[in-house]
Amino acid sequence: MEQHPHEPLARLSVALRSAGVRPDFPSPDRWELLLDPAVFRGWVEQRCAGHVGRVRIAGPLDRRLAVVERTDGRWVVADLSGQPHRSRAWPAWTREQLILEDPASWLSLAHLDERAVWRLSRPSALLAALYHPETFPLPRFPLGISTVARAARDTLLGTVALADMQLGLSLDGLVARIDGDRPDILGVSATFGQYDLLVELLESVYAQDDPPLVVAGGSLTLRVERVLLDRFPSLLVARAGGEATIGALLAHWHGDCGLDDVPGLGYAGAPRGGGLAVGRRRTAKPVTRDVTADVVPELDLLPATFDRHGVAQLETSRGCTSYCSFCPRDHKGSWVGAGTGRLPWLLGELSAVFERYPQVSRTLYLVDEEFLGRAPDATSRALELASLLHRAGFGWESSCRVDQVVDPDQSHGWHVERAEMWRALVARGLRRMLFGVESGVDSILDRFAKDTTGEQNLLAVRTLSALGVPTRFTYITFDPLMTLDELKATHAFQGRTDLLLAPQPDLSPAEVVRGVRDARFAAAAGTGQPFYQGISYLLVSMECLIGAAYTRRVQQAGLAGAVTPSMGRVEARYADWRIGVAASWAQRWVDRHFALDYTFKSLEKVLDGAPRRQVREARGVLKDASYTVLGDLITELDTRPLHRDPTAEAILDVRIWQRIENRLALLRGVLAAAVHDLLPVFGREHAALLVTEHRRWSAAGGWTLINAADACAS
Ligand code: SF4
Known part of the structure; x- marks a missing residue:
């Protein structure tokens, strides 16, 4: 029991020999064996039949335990990580039921009573x-x-x-x-x-x-x-x-x-x-949050996810620092940064799987609500995380609040330091950061309790783009309590061309921080691209989720309808019926394109370089069309009276329908050309997926709702 081989599978071979398997038994060669304990156990049982007794596999991936019964009734217990048994936090139940002879080693003989075998089973x-x-x-x-x-x-x-x-x-x-x-x-x-x-x-x-x-x-x-x-x-x-x-x-x-x-x-x-x-x-008992706990997943299903062209996700924090009114906070909790102690090990395991899938982009999606948090060490923690990811050869994406870029309560020095941090994060593999802008209109931001202003959002978008930080933004275009003036202001903000600036790599962070506050600088550095091109999904309507403060406001205004458990939400009428009609059509427009747009987005995630850029451009075609539809909607509803009557509603409905059908007809041609241009840059499977989704989209008729939105992005 003195050997200390370096690899888990080599350790398994040693353990099996200790359990009675003959010395010339071939070493296990299936790399994915350790990922799935059931497959692992089946493999050992089948290969070692007749040489060993019962087999149990326990513990998480970083401390996988092979527990193998010898024919003499004793057991071999091997910690395949190579760490000594006594360094494990053994659960209390093992104390008298699983007695190790050599807790100082990773490999030990042990006495297990039947209660222990039962509990392992x-x-x-x-x-x-x-x-x-x-x-x-x-x-x-x-x-x-x-x-x-x-x-x-x-x-x-x-x-x-x-x-x-x-x-x-x-x-x-x-x-x-x-x-x-x-x-x-x-x-x-x-x-x-x-x-x-x-x-x-x-x-x-x-x-x-x-x-x-x-x-x-x-x-x-x-x-x-x-x-x-x-x-x-x-x-x-x-x-x-x-x-x-x-x-x-x-x-x-x-x-x-x-x-x-x-x-x-x-x-x-x-x-x-x-x-x-x-x-x-x-x-029952409330959950006590362990602020130092690492958020580490088992990886059983990662190979199968890649087999189906999926993407890898991780979390480096949980909860959020804020209390937006539309976001039910109870299941999210306060922001807690996960420990990073096991991250290097986890990245190594992920790398081993990625290496088997060279066609999959080495990108990790950190599904944190708020990547940075507000701890005093937020900047250094973010940089450390980014360094770990980058050193392991990964690009990464995550979500964050706008006030981590521009915060009116903070000094000029703070803004310069943040600008330096954002550039450093890009240098350390940040592929894209999502910001929940949600609106550019102050009265709407107040209603959403975003704790941000339109000006702040504008400066943040300018700063990020000038620093060369790849971004995407979420934006709630319609909400039941909004006025027509607010909707018009929303349309205007989304169409502004002085937000997305060209990257300014030759300017220092301090010069960028100063420059973005100067209209002449913004005009000179502008790309001419409207802001909506940076928005992930246009024409999104507010979901009134059960338990959210916004939903309570809707209820107080007498606008709440039925509860729909399928979405965890409350139906809501719009205070201005005309906006309600427009929002309903906008949602149908979104739903009509959702699966195709999501396919583009998913392909973008698994691609790199020129193919990825071309997919983004194809998504841009959809965004142009959606923004034009928003303008059409406003034009139409502006011609109807605020006072609701069935005739006015029917007329508005028909006129919007006609406009949207016309827009769709135009979009069909443009998108068919875009898809045609894209196919040669894809591999066979990605091309087949896009063709299928494009066909499905082209063949769809009518305007139905799919109920597919999620609570919030950030
Ligand atoms: S919407 Fe995003 S930023 Fe706002 S509370 Fe929810 S998770 Fe936090």
């Missing part, structure tokens, strides 16, 4: 992510269930498998898998727009004999907790990130604790039958 948990393929054609690495899986594996209790509908699994397929695998615990992650899938899944699962313990999480679930618990009284709802909840839930399955001890859990009555329903919703 059960419960079996299946964590599933839902997905509507027609809405989002290309997958994103399922970060939520992957970080929850790590927390579950950290407990060394049972087994955890992952299933993601993005990866070719239909809802029927998922139900069949649950029926076949009979997991003890089913975890489901559902986000906005997936209520129908969630309900269908829960109905199928609860119709089974002896259904599993089901826990649902994700941004949608929290918004519709009451509706779900009324309909599925046995359901458990994970209210926070899910990591703390799953660990305690596994312990609860073994009878170690009651549901009341499971953090962040909402539920109604007795969850597994047999008890009395209490008739009210319960919330």
